[in-house]
Amino acid sequence: MEENLLYNTGICLSGGGAWGLAHIGVLEALEENGIYPDMISGSSMGSIIGVLYAAGYSPKEMKEIIETEHLSSPFRLFDFRLFSKTGFSSHHTLRHLLRKYVPVNDFAALQKKLAVCVVNLNKGKWEIIDSGQKLHEYIVASSAIPMLYEVEEIDGYMYVDGGVLNNLPVDPLKSVCKRIIGIDVIPYYEQKTFDNKLSVVSSYIYLQNYHNSKKRHKFCNDLIFVNNIEKYHAFSFNAYKEIIQSGYDCTVNYLKSIC
Secondary structure (H helix, E strand, O other): OHHHOOEEEEEEEOOOHHHHHHHHHHHHHHHHOOOOOOEEEEEOHHHHHHHHHHOOOOHHHHHHHHHHOOOOOHHHHOOEOOOOOOEEEOOHHHHHHHHHHOOOOOHHHOOOEEEEEEEEOOOOEEEEEOOOOOHHHHHHHHOOOOEEEOOEEEOOEEEEEHHHOOOOOOHHHOOOEEEEEEEEOOOOOOOOOOOOHHHHHHHHHHHHHHHHHHOOHHHOOEEEEOOOOOOOOOOOHHHHHHHHHHHHHHHHHHHHHOO
16 A cells, blocks of 8 residues: 555644744754655645745745745734625735745646645535645635635635634645654643733634644644744744744654654
């Protein structure tokens, strides 16, 4: 059976808003240890980091994109639409970034195989998309946090954030990868304070994503928890350097533990 597998190593990048920036540090640490995933799957922020990695950007270049595009400000990621029926913000910034850094709107144009998870509201289920000429649209859909961002309409269907139902989408990796590395950026911790609206929304994202991610841990050959970012929340984009470093440190510690 293993002889028919297409890829040596698949990596699954969970969603988690700003927490998901830790994936950059994870990838950096893996590469330093000679581990280069052949296939990527992801939800939400995991799909954004995933598409950049699949397009050939190194972790260092991803950090440069954050600085060049001033993405350390949460407000840079929002384009508020007061009269929108499906969300408070459009996806203007994300669409701009995709057109600029991943100009060919086609899964087949990527250097690595990519699969992204989206939730089809019409059908009431999550779906995995890994082909076609609507790469940008599905990355946007995978990242459309309900109510916060507008729903993404594709071919007559309405889509939202894949993390709503499947935050750690290992499913497309199971039948084609010899080794599956799961990266979970929101392991359990107790939320003790709610200082503002963002902390409440962040806690909602965390709780929802944590519980559906946990169900898929068992399918990972390696499971890396980025569990030292509790002081940040899902909108702490201003702390991107610290969050990325946390991903790096947790991965280095994990690799040391299995040696």
